[in-house]
Amino acid sequence: MNGHASSYQPGVWVIEAGGRIDAMHAPVLEAALQRALAQGKYRLLVHLGQARYLSSHSLKALLVARQKARSHGGDLVLCCTPPRVQEILEITGLTQILSLYESEEEAASALASV
């Protein structure tokens, strides 16, 4: 799971988390997030367009990464969340915490101005 710079905003690092990110795959997402952060990318956009599921571990990874990003003046936002993911986010009440956007462009521009 490598990231890439957003085509909309070059300063924004997009990580596309696809598939079923359960306990098995959460570490991959985590590693990608940590790698990006290590490389000094603090404007992180997690594209969940292809995600089918998010486990609590991946949620935790997102939250931890968000914390770190914010501590460096950046942020971590989500975009294009499918219904199921949305549902999970709602149950956990994270919709109130994490910033969700409809599209990448939106999310990117929001990040850019952080």
Added chain:
Amino acid sequence: MKQRSRSLLLHLYSIGVGLAGMGALAILAGRVPWTQVGLPLVFFALLSLIIKRAGFHVTPGVTHSLVSMVDVATLLIFGPVAGGTVALISGLAYLLLRAFRHQTRPWIETLEAALFNAGLKALMALASGWLYTLAGGGDFLVAGLSDVFPLLVLFATWFTLDHLGWGLREGIQGGPRQAMAFLRAVWPTSLLVELCPLPAAVIVVFVYNQGNWFVFLLLSAGIVAVALVVQRLADAWQQVKRRLSELDALSRAGQAIVRAQLDVDQLCELIYQQASQIVDTSSFHLGLFDGDTYTLKIWVRDNVRQPSQSFPRAANEGIIGWMRRSKQPLLVRDFQQEMDALPARPSYVSEHPPRSAIFVPLIAGEEVIGTMSIQSYTPAAFSEDDLRLLSVIGNEAAMAIEKARLYAMAQRRARQLALIGDVSRKVAAILELEELFTQVVHLIQETFGYYHVGIFAIDPDTNELTFEASTNPDLCQPCVNLEMGEGIIGWVAQEGQPLLANDVSTEPRFRHEHAWPQTRAELAVPLKVEERVLGVLDVQSNETGAFSDDDLFILQTLAAQVAIAIEDARLYAAQQEEVWVTTALLQVAEATSKLSNLDDVLATVVRLTPLLAGVDRCSIFLWDRNAQVFLPAQAHGLTREQKKLFSTLRFAPGDALALDEVRLTKSPRILSGDELASSMPSTMIEMFDIRNLLILPLLARGKVVGVMLVGYIEESAGFTARKVSMISGIANQAAIAIENAQLYAAQQEEAYVSTALLQVAEAVGSRTDLEDILSTVVRITPILVGVKRCTIFLWDDDEGVFVPAQAYGLSEDQKEWFWHSRPGQDDPLMREVLAGRPAVSVPDDPHNHWLLAGVTPVPGTLPILALPLSAKRKVLGAMLVDYVGAPERFAERWMNILTGIANQTAIAIENTRLYRQEAEQERLERELEVAREIQASFLPEHCPSLPGWELDAYWQAAHQVGGDFYDFFSLPDDRLGLVIADVADKGVPAALFMALSRTLVRVTAHDGRSPAKALQRANDLIISDAHSDLFVSVFYAILDPQAGTLTYANGGHNPPLLIRHNGQVESLRARGVVLGIVEHIELEEKCVTLETGDLVVLYTDGVTDAINADEEEFGLARLTEVIQRTRERSPSDIIAAINDEVMTFVGDVPQFDDFTLVVLKRVE
């Protein structure tokens, strides 16, 4: 008295008597009245003649008859004169007639004899008549006793005078002895026949005087008859006598023969003697046949004994030949008369041919072995009786002769065989071939006395005839070399048959120039063993016809023995040679087995070979399999200069055609002259001065490990098959030694490499830390392979580069460079390594012969060898060392060690990884176990029992611990707190977080605070801990069993399900957020009343998020459905049903999240 005078006297006597008698008669003739008595006188004369005719012989030449009776009667009747006349006439007539008829004697003799006879008769008559008258005899007309006396006188006178006359005649011929002999022989018969019947004459007279003619005629007839009878009887008696004497003779002869020794000559003599007793053998021939040769054993000519002589071709000629063929005797009465009637002509010629002869063949059984012939100058000297007698004697003698001959032959054979045996024995004892030949020829010459004896042998290899030995010491080999088929000897050698030439001048195969000048006869026999001709034994004589069948027999027998002796000697020599070769090879084996160093072994071989094989040069080249060249190993017989040149020699395929040929065909080659010049480099030939070269392959297990070159300086020196075979034996030994040495060296090599690698293994195996291992390796490698620098890179799969790990022997600059280098696919050297191939980076060096096999050269500036460190076909790293020059011989070993070290290092790397992985794995396992234990310890041991309520819980940890938990605790006022939560972590942290969460909730809830407040407080506590990474979703409810109310708040957890007794489903939602994220959270609190039969099911996302093989989630819907369906049952049953349903749904897919259920049911 001389013969001449005797015969003269005889003549005189005979004629004298004749004349006297006739004269007397003539004188007294007047007294007789002829006319009166003429007719009766004639009658009486006739009668007398007839009676005389009926006479017989007792002794040859003397006839007896009754004629005297008639004559006396005539005398008495007619008077002496008339009587005398009658006697005379009859006698004369008789003899003449007989002579006329037979013609056996000359006329003169016959006439003389007749004359004498007649004369004597006349005288006898006259004298007897006179005396009769004187005695008183009368006319005799009347017979009376008084006439007896005168008659007696008459008879006596007649008788006496007759015999006197004849006796005297005999006496004149042969002296008084002969006369006496004659008389002695004659008188018995005379007495009987001539005297006794005289009285009967009286009867005749008387009858005549009676005048009865008829009676007289009868009387005359009777007298004639009687005379005839007497004649017959006399003849018969004579025959009997003859037979008796024959038998006697035969018996004597037979006895003599039997008594005689078995000696042929003696027997012949005996025959001669016996024959002499039968007939007159003054001309006697007795000869024996020997093939075509007729040998006269006894030869008497005119009573003179001649020496024995052989007539080579006379056996089939003439009468002798006829006798041989017909087996019949021959009696020739008169050659002159019977010449034309003879069955064959007599073959001998003489001046005085015989008149009569007797020829008797000597027959022994079926064969005529000889002949006997006796001749006489007188015709009819021999009779049939003689023939018969001689035949019998001859045949008896023939049998004896034959026996004697056989005996003689047997004796001869025995003697010959004894001689042969003698020679053979002497010959068989000799094993030295040369000595054998010399001894044989001399022995043969000594024993048999031949003029010259020589032996030629056939060389078994070249099939040439070579002269070996001769009794002539002057003869030498070059003078008498013959081709096969040349000359008598050559012919015999080729045909394998003996050749006897008794007269070499008639033998076309005889070669004069090879012969010895005095040779007249030659006999050559082949020396054969079975059917192989080994040589020729040649015997020569300086006389023609010197060799008989006997000689042939002797020589053939001898030849057989000599051939065997030669064969033995040859076998012996071959054995000796074999022994010698074997000894030589043993020496070589002994010498080489003691040495273990290959150089020493080869040096010994090249030194020994010239000694043992007599060659001038010997050298060995070894075949280098790697470089595919022949390299010089050892040489002997070279000067220092030559040795220097030798060590620079190198033969690649194509440099020396002969060596290539030998290497490919694996068989030896002999080269000389032009062939040598074209197959080997000329410099080599000149330098080493070789003219005759033998190249042998050194074969070990069918492979060529080298070649041995053996040479002569002289071109003429030959490599015979035997020499080559011996040198081949040495070569084989050398090959074995080479192979052994090579094996030994290989073993040593292996041992060295193994030891080196063992060291590495030991060093590496005792360490577990990879860094430690690698640093050990880079330190050891330089020592083991003699390089200065050694570095190791590890392959980083993620980065796709080689990362520096360890280095040794680098200078500071090099170290700096090393630790910063991260070579990847772009480095050509490393690219090879990544592909799993060792590579060498060398500056361009065309003379670098010794590029190692299997190593890829890569252009570079520094000579570096890079080896991949790979395990299980995966490249884990690279090892680089200096690529220094190593001697060719050790290159392989060097490479082997390096490769071994590389492999060991790779394994070590792999092992540490695995170890780490394993350790990691184990740690995880351990962690998990601890976590599980912790988790388990924090869960309620059993569900509290509430009257009117049923409560059950189920907790299934996933393979990977997820951090779910549930809790029950009592609260004041008999209330029950129910918690279900999910910590978003795994392993030990999850367990710890779970513990913490549980504690926090218990703490914040224990004083009965409302669920929302409790959770809020808990959140604050979590957040206040700056290091906390704790996020937990919690659902907390307080149950009032009396009231039947359930008050609850939800911090981000799955809302539990409420199923009313009628099946209606509600979600116990309450707004909230996961604890531990933000400060000051707002949680909604709700309350719900539970009726009897109502169910509350608390669950975690391990239940609803359970997926099957299609990644389909179990989902809330299904869960609801199950609970609805089973709401009537007890909580444990419901849990079981849910569990079953989920299990069935999930199938084989492993779950990675905890599965927690709590079911609460109001039963009253």
